[in-house]
Amino acid sequence: MLRELALFAFFLLVAIVLTWPLATNLTTAVSDLGDPLLNTWILDWDCYALTHTPLHLFDAPIFYPAKFPLAYSEHLVGIALLCLPFYALGFAPLTIYNIAILLGFALSAYGASVLARVATNRFVPSILAGFLFGFVPYRFGQLPHVQVISSGWLPLLLAALLVYRRSPTRLHATLLAGAFVMNGLTNIYFFLFGSVAIVLTIALIAIANSHDARFWWRLAGALVVASLVLLPFLIPYKIVSSEYGMKRGEEESLGASATWNDWLIAPKENAFYGRIADEEQRHGERQLFPGALVLFLTASAWLLTPLTLHPLPAPRGEGRGEGPRWLDALIIALAFVTYIGAVTKEIHLPWLDFSRAYVPATLLVICIVIRLAIRFPRAISDGNLRTAVSRSRFPFELWAAALWIVIGVLGSLGMHAFFHNFLFHQIQPFHAIRVPARWAMIAYTGLVPWSAAGAASLRRRWIVPLLFAIALVEVWPRIRWEHALVEPAPVDRWLAQTHAGPLIELPINRLNVLYLYLLRATTHHVPIFDGISGFEPPLHYVLREQPLTDATFLLLERNGCRFVLIRLEWFGWQAPQAIAWMRKGIADGRLAFVRRFDGGIAGDWLFALTRVEKNWRRFHVASDDAQLGRMLGGQNTYTDATFGQLYQPKHMSEIAGAMVVSGWALSPHGVRQINVLIDNARVRVSAGLFAREDVTRAYPWYPQTPRPAFAVTIPQRPKGVPEETDVQIEIIDGTGKRTLLPDVLITWK
Known part of the structure; x- marks a missing residue:
């Protein structure tokens, strides 16, 4: 047991090193502000529901009032179970998500090492095989998808089946059932893919060997019990698919089906292979190259495994007649x-x-x-x-692994080949598969025993450390982390206290903002009409697509919406239309102003839908009414907090040579210092402060900040800063309190 814990700790340490500086930025770092925020919300809701209302797990508080919103994407319960101790200790949602990322890498590598040991009974080659699987280049291209990172149950599932084949005891049947359940609870894709692979592997077992009835009954019993455990987590997907027609079309799946060329392309996040392919050859989630070393080791196993020297008995039926x-x-x-x-x-x-x-x-x-x-x-x-397997120079474990390689490669071709095409059209759950290319993980699992066997066949001692060095170079990533603003907004803290919902947050038609709503929702768990996921219900689609009109009021009222929360600055050029909609709603008596909260530049504005929420006055703050008049008149309003805006550089801009950083910041406590944080705050540059009359006139309430403008020119990219990096502004107010502006991603050449 100590050896196993040490091995897992080793892989966890490798994960920390390869994702550095994620470990020092667990509270804020994400690969992007999209799916990682969705998965952060899912994990947070899972932990909250499992500890508060486990029977209502799928009744997640987004897309209100739709049925079973958690079933619109991966439910991630298997990952949440591993993260529950951190939730119980009070870790923040994004911190828990990043811990799940690190654990996902480590568990994948450890699970693969177990499979390799089962197949080869060699410890050091198994560590190498686990390393190559756990940190395969494809995995770093999937950083936004924690469920893909966490694929360690696939090799453990195959390992459990192989162990059961050797020794069909109750314990081994239980281990197989446990791996099957955890794989199903972690990733729906891998549940479907792994189930197909396991069934075909069982067929191979039946072909290769004779077993008594007890073997088959115990195996069937383990899988049936495991399936029954998973059933409550699968039924909601069937219900929403039937009720809302949530299934993928052929064209959508075709676009995410790999080609043979995709198996030669590594993700750009790989430092060694990522620069080789042209950008036009990269296709999202279809960059599947497993690395040259694993292919070399597999070829070594094929070429160097010696022939069996002892004679084998002729299997039953050999030499009899012809086939039908x-x-x-x-x-x-x-x-x-x-x-x-x-x-x-x-x-x-x-x-x-x-x-x-x-x-x-x-x-x-x-x-x-x-x-x-x-x-x-x-x-x-x-x-x-049967005679081919029994006479082969390869053990059955490698035959089973070869089957997984074939299944994974064929499946990854998706709609381009017969295999996934047949499953997609003939087996209903496969209608939900958007990315057939993820079948590649089945192939990577199959490569694990072969790569371990290949490493074991290379006998010279000096080769092993060389292989580990090559493996480290081959998988080394280049990751640009983006930093989320995780401090809960005042309105979110208020919602957590009052549970004033259901509500809709506006705007709802900007996809990037919807992800931010999900991150904010981890603070309060109040039902909201907003959401973003793998699918969306019809009501949400209508609200997102149609402009704000009287029909919007009608839809919200009919569906039980009580409050409307508006952050005006997120409307952008559509802000005048939003103001006109608010004016009309107030004039018609359908919308009542409740209060204003500090947040961003323009604040968060809470309104009540009076035809639904009759008792809204209990929350009304009359002193905010004057602020409402200014906002509806298109004027700026007072914020009792530090805020600001970065003008340069722009998000996703390319910079050659010197970088100019400029913007402004205001605070009721005055602004003491502005720091420019570069490359995950590894480089800090102080900016100068200047007077700006236009800012002072626009926001006349901050005499403590006579110099609101800041600017600095950095003549060249600092040493050690990669071309793809980030810039974030840190504002230190007069009391020493720190406020961060949104992170900006740049390419600095």
Whole structure:
């Protein structure tokens, strides 16, 4: 046990090093302000629900009043279970998310090392194989998706099945069931993909060896019990799919289906391979290159594994007759039908649509496997698949791993090949698969035993440290972290205290803002109409797409919305339309002003929908009414907090040579200092303060800040700062309190 803990700690240390400086910025760092914020919210809600209302886990407080909003994306319960201790200790939501990222890397590497040991019984080669799987380049290209990072249950699932095959005890059946459950609770994609791979591996076990009835009953019982445990976590997906039609179209899945060329492309986050491919060859989540070393080790295992020297007994049935002729005829017929279906869409039969060649192609493969399991064609051999496995120089574990490689590669081709195409059209849960390219993780799992076997076949001692050095160079990433503003806004603290909901936050038509709403929602867990996920319900789609009109009031009132929360500055050029909508709502008596909260530059404005919320006056702050008049008149309002704006550099801008940083900041306590934080705050540069009459006139309430403008010119990119980096402004007010402006990503050449 101590050795296992030490090994996991080693992989966790490697994860910390390769993602550095994430470990020192757990509270703020994300790969981007999109899906990481969604997954932060999901993990936070999981932990909250599991500790408060576990029977209402899927009744998440977004997309109100839609049914089971948690089922619109991955539920991540398996990851949340591992993070519950950190939640109980009071860690912040984003901190828990980043801990999950680090644990996901470490668990993936550790799980792969276990699989490699099961296959080879060699410790050091297994560590290398675990390293290559846990930190495969593809994983760093998936940093926004913690559920993809956390794929350690796939190798543990295969390892558990292989151990059960050797020793079919109750304990090993229980371990298999446990791995199956945790894989299903962690990632729906990997649950579906892993289930298919396990079923096909069980078929290979049946072909390769004879087992008694108890073996099969115990195996079936373990998988049935595991499936029953998972059933409550799967039913909500079926319900929302039926009720809202939440399924993927062929075109959407086609766009995320890999090609053979994608298997040669590494993500740009890889420091070694990431610069090789042209940008036009990169396709989102389809950058699947596993690295040259794992391919070299796999080839080494194939070429250097010695032949079996001891004679093997002839398996049952060897040397008897021929295979059934009718099966040969069926194979020929299916091959012809597959060819016709692949080249034309003009022929249709009632029982078989030629345009869907994946059906005959799948049947063709099944028939070929059955034919080979019965008897090889005489021209090939006088045996069958069982004799081939038993006489092979490779153990069964490598045969099973090879099967996973084939499954993963074929599956990753998605709608370009028959395998996933058949599953997509014939098995309903696969309709939800947006990214077939993620089948690649099944192939990576299959490469684990082969890479360990390859490393074990290289006998010279000096080779092992060389392989580890090459592996480190090969997987070394280049990650640009972005920093979220995680300090809860005053309105979010107020919502946490009053539970004043359901409410809608506006604007709702800007996707980047919707992610920020989810991060804010981790503070209060109040039902909101807003949300962003893998799917969206019809009501939310209408609210997001239509302009603010009387129809908006009607929709909100009919669906039980009590409050409207508006951050005007996020409307951008649409702010005048939002003000006109508020004016009309107040004039018609449908909207009542409740109060203003400090937040950003223009503040957060809370209104009540009077036809639903009758008792809104209990929250009304009359002293804010004057502020409302200024806001509705298009004027600035007073903020009793530090705030500011960065003019230069712009987000995602490219800079050559000197970088000019400029903007302004105001505070009721005065501004003592402005610091420019570069590259995760590793470099700090003080900016000069200057008077700016236009800012002072626009915000006349801050005599303590006579010099609101700041500017500094940095002549060149500081040493050690990468080209792709970040810039953030730190404001120190007169009391010494620190306020951060939104992080800005730049490319500085």
